[in-house]
Amino acid sequence: MQLVVLLLLVLSVPGEARAFCRSTTCIPKSAGDCELDEQGCRTKGKPFFWSSGCVGFSLHERGSNNISQGEIERTFHAALRAWSVVSCSGQPASFAYGRQENVVCEVGHDPRGPNANVILFRDNGWPYQGASNTLGYTTVTFESSTGRILGADIEVNSGQNIITTEDRGVRYDLESILVHELGHALGLSHSNNPEATMRASYAEGSTDMRTLAPDDLEAVCTVYPPWREATCDLTPSGGFTDCRNKMPPPRAPELPSCSHPPGPPGVAMPQLLLPLVLLALRRSLRRS
Numbered sequence: 001m002q003l004v005v006l007l008l009l010v011l012s013v014p015g016e017a018r019a020f021c022r023s024t025t026c027i028p029k030s031a032g033d034c035e036l037d038e039q040g041c042r043t044k045g046k047p048f049f050w051s052s053g054c055v056g057f058s059l060h061e062r063g064s065n066n067i068s069q070g071e072i073e074r075t076f077h078a079a080l081r082a083w084s085v086v087s088c089s090g091q092p093a094s095f096a097y098g099r100q101e102n103v104v105c106e107v108g109h110d111p112r113g114p115n116a117n118v119i120l121f122r123d124n125g126w127p128y129q130g131a132s133n134t135l136g137y138t139t140v141t142f143e144s145s146t147g148r149i150l151g152a153d154i155e156v157n158s159g160q161n162i163i164t165t166e167d168r169g170v171r172y173d174l175e176s177i178l179v180h181e182l183g184h185a186l187g188l189s190h191s192n193n194p195e196a197t198m199r200a201s202y203a204e205g206s207t208d209m210r211t212l213a214p215d216d217l218e219a220v221c222t223v224y225p226p227w228r229e230a231t232c233d234l235t236p237s238g239g240f241t242d243c244r245n246k247m248p249p250p251r252a253p254e255l256p257s258c259s260h261p262p263g264p265p266g267v268a269m270p271q272l273l274l275p276l277v278l279l280a281l282r283r284s285l286r287r288s
């Protein structure tokens, strides 16, 4: 109910108020620490961004016991494509996702070595709180002084939800979940626009998050405009690894709560990794 009230307030804002929000480096230690504007967007901290014009993502090799590998691959490609063919007044946005080979890496970022941005399925237990209503989870590691994103990993709660990939008999649509989480991975927070793929909650049976709404497109074109000078390099920070001959990277500590309550989003946990000061921000998609 609070969410509905909030939406109505936002929609009643006069003028051309935008709805999308960017994630920022402001990490609240307690409620009210990071100021929000009238749309619920954080106004403090440096907004997140990738400096590269393209970013590579990998699937975890073990896939999911509940979804065929072929369907995972197909859906993964479709989700990457959703954010990669954005036109900004006829010009391509200066951002695209690319596919990298499958890996065995777990969630985390290693500041001392090569990395992979990975999508993995949690068939056997969800390692965070809020499992009952959480569909997906994105961990973004960023440079605290600039907001530059260094890595992102996406987890799908496939053990406690019936994840579907087809157009019929939709329950919790994998493509919708991945498109939403890839939006967090490119630096976006939740939007108050009820039609945006980046809204905070997903209604069972829907597939509309597969397609970016005007609000999502405006977000990409604002953060990654065509005129931005950015070279395309899919290689993750520190180089690419499939983790086969590598110790697992450090993992961010678990959060006390990962599901967003109705209203302004915000869960974060700082992780100090010297020599760079890096922070990990986690965001979840919840069922409505």
Ligand SMILES: [Zn+2]
Residues within 6 Å of the ligand: 180, 184, 190, 199, 200, 283, 284, 285, 286
């Ligand atoms: Zn989300």
